[in-house]
Amino acid sequence: MSRRWIFRSVFAASFSASCAACFQLSADTPSSSIEFNTATASLQFFATTASGCLSVSPLTLPPPAARAPRRFRPRIVDGHTEGMPSEGEFDLIARLAPFLATSGEDLVVGHGDDAAVIDVDGRGVCLAVDVLVEDVHFLRAVSSMSDVGYKSVAVNCSDLAAMGATPSVALVGLCRPTDVSSADIQQLYEGMSEACERWGLRLVGGDTVAAQALAVSVTVMGDVAPEGVVRRSGARPGDHLLVVGSLGAAAAGLALYRATGEFDDDLLIAHRRPVARVAAGRTLADGGATAMIDVSDGFGADLTHVCQASGVGAVVEATALPAADGVAAVAKRLEVDPYTYIAGGGDDYALLAAVPAPAAPALATATGGVVVGEVIAGPPSATLRLPDGSTVDMAGMGWDHYGEERA
Amino acid sequence: MSRRWIFRSVFAASFSASCAACFQLSADTPSSSIEFNTATASLQFFATTASGCLSVSPLTLPPPAARAPRRFRPRIVDGHTEGMPSEGEFDLIARLAPFLATSGEDLVVGHGDDAAVIDVDGRGVCLAVDVLVEDVHFLRAVSSMSDVGYKSVAVNCSDLAAMGATPSVALVGLCRPTDVSSADIQQLYEGMSEACERWGLRLVGGDTVAAQALAVSVTVMGDVAPEGVVRRSGARPGDHLLVVGSLGAAAAGLALYRATGEFDDDLLIAHRRPVARVAAGRTLADGGATAMIDVSDGFGADLTHVCQASGVGAVVEATALPAADGVAAVAKRLEVDPYTYIAGGGDDYALLAAVPAPAAPALATATGGVVVGEVIAGPPSATLRLPDGSTVDMAGMGWDHYGEERA
Known part of the structure; x- marks a missing residue:
């Protein structure tokens, strides 16, 4: 298979899945997810963005029976996609920027990173919010209510981990449709509680309201020394890139489910119950990481x-x-390039850090991470060197729009 | 009109409205809203609850054209309602209690109050979350997107005001259906921004996700001295009850709209753009208020x-x-007892505080509030003394289920 397929197939899959799963979405309009300081818990296709805080088109996951036929294959041109609404995501980012605070006074980190950090008398209070929506970020066929609850806390802990912060408390805003019973909500809370216990949080409040669709909005607060905060913006040429955790399991598990209806629990556990790398995040921050993000x-x-x-x-x-x-x-079974999942999938919640080269070996040992590459000087670009020595620009998607159709 | 109508009519109205507006709800099942530490931004009928943190049946607001005929009039018995699902709200409260932290260590206030308070090195960090859902808490026919944004911040500031806290930052989790354009979202953010400016907050991040229905989940963080926190639980016999702000406007404005389709902007402003009484909350806290809540x-x-x-x-x-x-x-025009709106309506966001009697006159002057009654010893009960000298137990709803039908 041509490597040009790597990104193309990820995009096409997520695009058609979005159309099928979000039944309020028109067939030719991908669903969208824009994050201002936190990562959405979704699989998303590659998009070059102006701000670094935009992610387009969560990979929604219709059950096989409900999947719509692929009616439309968008061409990918310079990070834009045909078929997007004329008032697209770039437009929205520009519209909203004036209303969002980035830093200043006691605001150490504002929008545009994994979490916000506020200096409270020298202590850093770190805040993140993520919303999980049924049929956009999870399917009840794949995830139990307990899984959804667990994940809603874990993904926020992962955002805090990427700042070098330690979670302390969580609040939940729950949109509850009538087909969600009290027993279901109890299971959701059991899952949240398990995650809270694992990462040392207390669930201190929230708001449950009637709604048409199940959505779980969790806010997590954590602690970090303001001077110890690791942003996305500090990577320097020569730094090594370290990954803690593994890549591709959720994407592969979901792709298998979508293609065959099979549940591979070993793979899907990454999607159902992601692991927030809180201790590793602290270790990396303490060890001098210059930039960090959760994958x-x-x-x-x-x-x-x-x-x-x-x-x-x-x-x-x-x-x-x-x-x-x-x-x-x-990947072999579905005849897809494995890097589709490894580099292109989402929901991994691995940590990706840039660390000073001399510190990399010790930090890798301390966190169980691996060095995967290096930061270089030059304009922003993320290059993947494939086994055959050729390279792929992971940021630019224009490269593949001459590729042949997949059989 | 018999005063027995006061509560009955409020309940019946909110019940039928719920059924009509929440089209996923079965006709005989009211929608429900359970708050663990924050007030929902909804009109709600009176309910006696075991925990004090349960509010049932937001008064949803269908446009007149969409209103369903009143098919079912539930009887109200001892705080329970017939027609509720067998696994009702009391059951759910009991199920969830084990997962929610109330206090301990650095947790000054946990679930069960208007907001949580965490002690961070002697500084109190106050957190609240409220979710506003379209057709449950607002109607686009009544509120502009800017109004919805404004209110989503204001209602959280009101929760913080009731703790004596000062808001500092906000995060937003936005569920966006496809019929909400970029321009709509910009207006929503403009409204949030206006409210942020009014009460001195910065919008520091969030998460926008595709969803079937519009819902806005806002989390607000604020500052309070841990020793200055005012809970709901400190009222003492002999304290005076002080109300800052006016009562009944939102309920009356919405009732008029529902009955006639007329928009009375002077009344609806309370529903569209509520006022958080932050300065008054601080003044009351500093002045020794023993208990406080936002109405x-x-x-x-x-x-x-x-x-x-x-x-x-x-x-x-x-x-x-x-x-x-x-x-x-x-009230006169709709032939409803005015206390239906004044004592029974919601969405007022007035502050209600218990204050030591000697401090009441000065605090009333300082906050523009009025003394409305007194705290007495005895089992929990809230009694309204009507102009004719008779009394109504505002907590117990069993009193009215022998009342005659309204013509």
Whole structure:
């Protein structure tokens, strides 16, 4: 298979899935997710963005029976897609920017990073919010209510981990449709509680309201020393890139489910119950990490965010990426390039950090992470060096729009 | 009109409205809203609750054309309603209690109050979250997108005001259906921004996701001295009850709209753009208020919450309640007892505080508030003394289920 397929197929899959799953969405309009300081818990296709805080088109996951036929294959041109609404996401980012605070006074980190950080008398209070919506970010066929609750807390902890922060409390805003019973909500809370216990949070309040569709909005607060905050913007040429956690399991598990209806629990656990790398985040922050992000949108997309925020390039060795067990087998079975999942999938919640080269070996050992590449000088770009020595620009998607159709 | 109608009509109205507006709800099942530490931005009927943190059945607001005929009139018995699902709200409260933290260590206030308070090195960090859902908490026919944004911030500031806290930052989780354009979202953010400016907050981040229905989940963080926090639970016999702000405007304005389709902007402003009484909250906290709550569920319901949390009774003079201008006229026109709106309506976002009697006159002057009654010893109960000298128990709803039908 041509490597031109790597990104193209990810996009096409997420695009058609969006159309099928979000039944209020028109067939030719991808769903959209825009994050201002937190990562959405969704699989998302690669998009070059102006701000580094835009992610387009969560990979929604219709059950196989409900999947609509692929009616439309958008061409990808310079990071824009045909078929997008004329008032697109770039327009929206520009519209909203004036209303969002980035920094200043006691605001150490505002919108545009994984979480906000406020200086409270020298202590850093770190805040993130993520919303999980049924049929956009999870399917009840794949995830139990307990899984959804667990994940709603975990993804926020992952955002805090990427700042070097330690979560402390959570609040939940729950939109509850009538087909969600009290027992369902109890299970959701059980899942949240399990995640809270694992990462040392207390659930201190919230608001449950009647709604048409199930959505869980969790806010997590955490602690960080203001001077210890790691942003996306500090990566420097010569830094090494470290990944803690494995890549591709959720994307491969979901692709397998979509293609065959099979549940591979070993892969889907990454989607159902992601692991927030809180301790590793602290270790990396303490060890001098210059930039950090959690890999929620896909490795390539999130590395692109770091490169754009830091004004640097990055070169990554594909063979060094820590692929999750079982990803290669799914890729082979579905005749998809494995890097589709490893570099292009999302929902991994691995940590990606830029660290000073001399510190990299020790930090890798301390966190169980692996060095996957290097930060270079130059305009923002994220390059993947494939096993055959050729390279792919993970940020630019224009490269593939001459590729042949997949059989 | 018999005073037995006061509560009955409020309940019946909110019940039928719920059924009509929430089209996923079955006709005989009211929508529900459960708040763990924050007030929902909805009109709600009176309900006696075990925990003081439960509010049932937001008054949803279908446009007149969409209103369903009243098919079912539930009987109200001991705070329970027939027609509720067998696994009702009391069951849910009991199910969730084990997962929610109330206090301990650095958690000054957990679930069960208007907001949570965490002690961060001697500084109190105050957190609240409220979710506003279209067709449950607002109608686009009544509120502009800017109004919705404004209100989503204001109602959280009101929760913080009731703790004596000062808001500092806000985060937004936005569920965006496809019929909400970029321009709509910009207007929503303009409204949030206006409210942020008014109460001194910065909007520091959030998450926007595709969804079937419009919902806005806002989290607000604020500052408070941990020793200055005012809970619901501190009211003592002999304290005076002070109300800052006026009552009944939103309920009357919405009732008029529902009955006639008329927009009375002077009344609806309370529903569209509520005022958070932040400065008054601080003044009351500094002045020794023993308990405080914001009046979001309706005066009687919220006073009941305070009485239950504090283990006291309360007697209120109906004529002392600060009715908003125009409420009496709507009540007369619709042939409804005005206390339906004044004591039974919601969305007022007035502050209700218990203050030591000697401090009451000065605090009333300083805040523009009025003394409406007194805290008394005895089992939790909230009594309204009507102009004719008779009394109504605002907490207990069993009293009215022998009342005659309204013509």
